[in-house]
Amino acid sequence: MKTVQVKLPDNSYDIYIDNNLDDKIIEFFRQSNFSRTAFIVSDSNTGALYQEKITQLLQTAGYTVTGYMISAGEASKSMETAQILYTEVINAGLDRKSPIIALGGGVVGDITGFIAATYMRGIPFIQIPTSLLAHVDSSVGGKVAVNHPLGKNLIGAFYQPKAVFIDISMLKTLPPREIATGLGEIIKYGLIYDKEFFSYIEDNSAKIFNYNENVLSQIIARSCEIKAAVVSTDEKENGLRAILNFGHTIGHAIERETNYIKYNHGEAVGIGMVAAAFISVKMNLIENSILPAIEHILQLCQLPQKCSNCAADAIYNDLFHDKKTIGGKINWVLLDDIGQVHLDNNVPESIVREAIDYIIA
Ligand SMILES: NC(=O)c1ccc[n+]([C@@H]2O[C@H](COP(=O)([O-])OP(=O)(O)OC[C@H]3O[C@@H](n4cnc5c(N)ncnc54)[C@H](O)[C@@H]3O)[C@@H](O)[C@H]2O)c1
Ligand SMILES: O=C(O)C(=O)C[C@@H](O)[C@H](O)[C@H](O)COP(=O)(O)O
Numbered sequence: 001m002k003t004v005q006v007k008l009p010d011n012s013y014d015i016y017i018d019n020n021l022d023d024k025i026i027e028f029f030r031q032s033n034f035s036r037t038a039f040i041v042s043d044s045n046t047g048a049l050y051q052e053k054i055t056q057l058l059q060t061a062g063y064t065v066t067g068y069m070i071s072a073g074e075a076s077k078s079m080e081t082a083q084i085l086y087t088e089v090i091n092a093g094l095d096r097k098s099p100i101i102a103l104g105g106g107v108v109g110d111i112t113g114f115i116a117a118t119y120m121r122g123i124p125f126i127q128i129p130t131s132l133l134a135h136v137d138s139s140v141g142g143k144v145a146v147n148h149p150l151g152k153n154l155i156g157a158f159y160q161p162k163a164v165f166i167d168i169s170m171l172k173t174l175p176p177r178e179i180a181t182g183l184g185e186i187i188k189y190g191l192i193y194d195k196e197f198f199s200y201i202e203d204n205s206a207k208i209f210n211y212n213e214n215v216l217s218q219i220i221a222r223s224c225e226i227k228a229a230v231v232s233t234d235e236k237e238n239g240l241r242a243i244l245n246f247g248h249t250i251g252h253a254i255e256r257e258t259n260y261i262k263y264n265h266g267e268a269v270g271i272g273m274v275a276a277a278f279i280s281v282k283m284n285l286i287e288n289s290i291l292p293a294i295e296h297i298l299q300l301c302q303l304p305q306k307c308s309n310c311a312a313d314a315i316y317n318d319l320f321h322d323k324k325t326i327g328g329k330i331n332w333v334l335l336d337d338i339g340q341v342h343l344d345n346n347v348p349e350s351i352v353r354e355a356i357d358y359i360i361a
C-alpha cells in the first residue's frame with residue numbers, strides 16, 4: 001500500500017492507494033470516534049457495483065449503514081440533488097459526528113463533500129473515489145461544490161475529507177472514455193509541475209488503457225503527490241493552488257456551453273489546455289513546438305483537441321464567471337515550459353479570442 005499525506009494546519013489526512021483496501025477501511029472506521037450511523041452516497045453506476053460491498057465493510061466495523069444513489073452524470077451536481085440528499089440524511093438520523101462517505105466519481109465526491117460541509121455545519125467526510133479522475137484529482141484537496149445554471153462549481157466550500165481510500169481495482173469496471181477523462185487531469189499535472197511525468201504518461205498511455213496495475217498505481221500516486229504538495233502549500237487557493245486550474249478557464253466554459261453533456265470534465269479541460277498553450281505561444285512564453293506536443297499527447301490519450309460546434313462569443317462571456325476572475329480581470333494559468341506555469345491577468349482580449357477560435361473545430 002502507498003500512502004500520501006496531505007499536510008494542513010488543522011486537517012491533515014492520508015490518501016491510501018492499493019488494489020484492495022478492505023482491511024484498511026474496516027480498521028479506519030473501527031478506530032475512529034465517529035457516531036456509528038454512516039451514510040453512503042453513490043450514483044446509479046457506482047452504487048450498483050460497490051455499495052453493497054462498502055456497506056458490509058462498514059457493518060463489520062460496527063456501523064449501521066444507509067445510503068442514497070443519485071443519478072449518474074454531471075446534471076446531478078445541483079442544488080436540487082443536494083436538497084434531496086439533505087432530506088435523506090436528516091431522515092437517516094445523522095448527527096454531527098456521523099460519517100458521510102462519497103462512493104463514486106467526481107460528481108458524487110463534490111456533492112457529498114458539499115453536503116458534509118453544510119449539514120449541521122459540518123460532519124465527517126470520507127472519500128472512496130471510483131473513477132480515474134476522482135482517484136487523481138477530485139477526491140483530494142477539499143474543493144466541494146455544486147453547479148449553478150450560470151456556471152460550474154459556483155456554490156461550494158473548502159472542506160477536507162478525513163481520509164481518501166483509492167482502490168485501484170475499481171478501475172476495472174470503468175469505461176475507456178472515463179479512463180481518458182482522468183488522463184486529462186493527469187496530463188495537467190505533467191504540464192504544470194513535472195516534465196518527466198509528462199513523458200512517462202506519453203510513453204505509457206497504451207498500458208493505462210490496458211489497465212496495467214503497475215503503471216496505474218504509479219500515475220495515481222504521482223498525481224496525488226503533486227496535488228497534495230500544492231494543496232499543502234496553499235489550501236484555499238490564495239496563490240499557488242490556482243495552477244491546478246490550468247486549462248479550466250476555457251474548459252469550464254466549454255462544459256457549460258455544451259450543457260455538461262457533450263464533453264465531460266477531463267475532455268473539456270484537455271481542450272482548455274490547448275487554448276492555454278496557444279495563448280502561451282502568442283505571448284512568446286513557450287516554443288511553438290510545445291503546442292503540437294500537447295495536442296499529440298491528448299490524441300494518444302483519446303481526448304479531443306477541439307470543441308465542435310461551440311459558440312466563440314458564449315465561451316468568451318462565460319470566462320468572466322471563472323473563480324480566478326477578479327475585478328473583471330481573468331487570471332490565466334500560462335505555460336513557461338512543460339512542467340512550469342505562472343499566473344497572468346494581463347492577456348489581451350484579442351489573444352484570448354484568437355485562442356477560442358483556434359480550439360473551435
Ligand atoms: N473537487 C475537485 O478538486 C475536482 C477536481 C476535478 C474534477 N472535479 C469534478 O469532478 C467531476 C467529474 O468527475 P468524474 O470524471 O469522475 O465524473 P463522474 O463522477 O460523472 O463519473 C464518470 C462516470 O463514470 C461512472 N463511474 C465512476 N466510477 C466507476 C467505476 N469504478 N466503474 C464504472 N463506472 C464508474 C460514473 O457513474 C459516471 O457515469 C466534475 O463535476 C468536475 O467538476 C472536481
Ligand atoms: O483542486 C483544485 O484546486 C483544482 O482546481 C482541481 C480542478 O481539477 C477541479 O476541476 C476543480 O474543481 C476546479 O475548481 P474551480 O475552483 O475552478 O471550480
Ligand SMILES: [Zn+2]
Binds near residue numbers: 265
Ligand atoms: Zn478539473
